[in-house]
Amino acid sequence: MSKGKVPSRTSYRHGNLREALIEAAVQLVEEGGPENVSVREAAKRAGVSPGAPFRHFTNKTALMTAVAEQAMRLFKDEVIKAVEAVPQNDPMARFAAIGSAYLHWAIHNPTHFQIISTRNLIDWGGSESLREDNKIVRSLMEEAIVDTQQQGKLRSDNIAETHIAARAIVYGLGRMYIDGHFTQWAVSGEDAERTVQNVLKFFISLLGNEGAAPPKKTSVAPELRTK
CATH class of the missing domain: 1.10.357.10 (Tetracycline Repressor, domain 2)
Incomplete structure (x- = not known):
């Protein structure tokens, strides 16, 4: 990703966090490969707190x-x-x-x-x-x-x-x-x-x-x- 470019965010809506995290993971792979993915980074991309995803995905x-x-x-x-x-x-x-x-x-x-x-x-x-x-x-x-x-x-x-x-x-x-x-x-x-x-x-x-x-x-x- 080029310097200064703001990463896109997923369209997270209340009650749809799991799908938003999946979408975020796909975006992260597209930008930097599978090694670019983490649960915390997906949470950041989805616009939720770092701990929020772990009830859906433990790792x-x-x-x-x-x-x-x-x-x-x-x-x-x-x-x-x-x-x-x-x-x-x-x-x-x-x-x-x-x-x-x-x-x-x-x-x-x-x-x-x-x-x-x-x-x-x-x-x-x-x-x-x-x-x-x-x-x-x-x-x-x-x-x-x-x-x-x-x-x-x-x-x-x-x-x-x-x-x-x-x-x-x-x-x-x-x-x-x-x-x-x-x-x-x-x-x-x-x-x-x-x-x-x-x-x-x-x-x-x-x-x-x-x-x-x-x-x-x-x-x-x-x-x-x-x-």
Whole structure:
């Protein structure tokens, strides 16, 4: 933050302190990274006394976990909306929609993406909200992969590895965009976002196995089988 610049304050209203502190934490990350966040600094940004936040957040990890919960909820909602917008009898389209929604959300919510992706900032294991929302997104992805394989349209017969590869490609593309790597390839702005989506489409095309007969057996790991 430049010298002399007055930091913006959150729109805290009585009875809404928790949300104001979450908003303040996001602002602090945007200005100076996660290390810029503390509960006391968030209180200052929200315009309340230093001790006021501690009935909501006992420490920085609790505050950052709340930000991550907000992020995961918004991310889950975007993925569900994207999946519902494509033909449900086309699992590869559902699979592609999830990846596209992931990238769109990450690119347009870089601070939330950074927080939710950096597990040492948050208490993932202690948050039921995070685990449940993440489980919903994973299930949508796994169901799309399994359904694609059962239709004989998936090149690989290894569901787990396909899932990991897909997760790696969208995460990697999202990080590359946010960290500014595409400028090294003379691609920026809207062209960079278009490039990211085009690379995802290319990856999806490599997974496809159109025209093949459905496999006689599948190698779906037990923990990935749908109920």
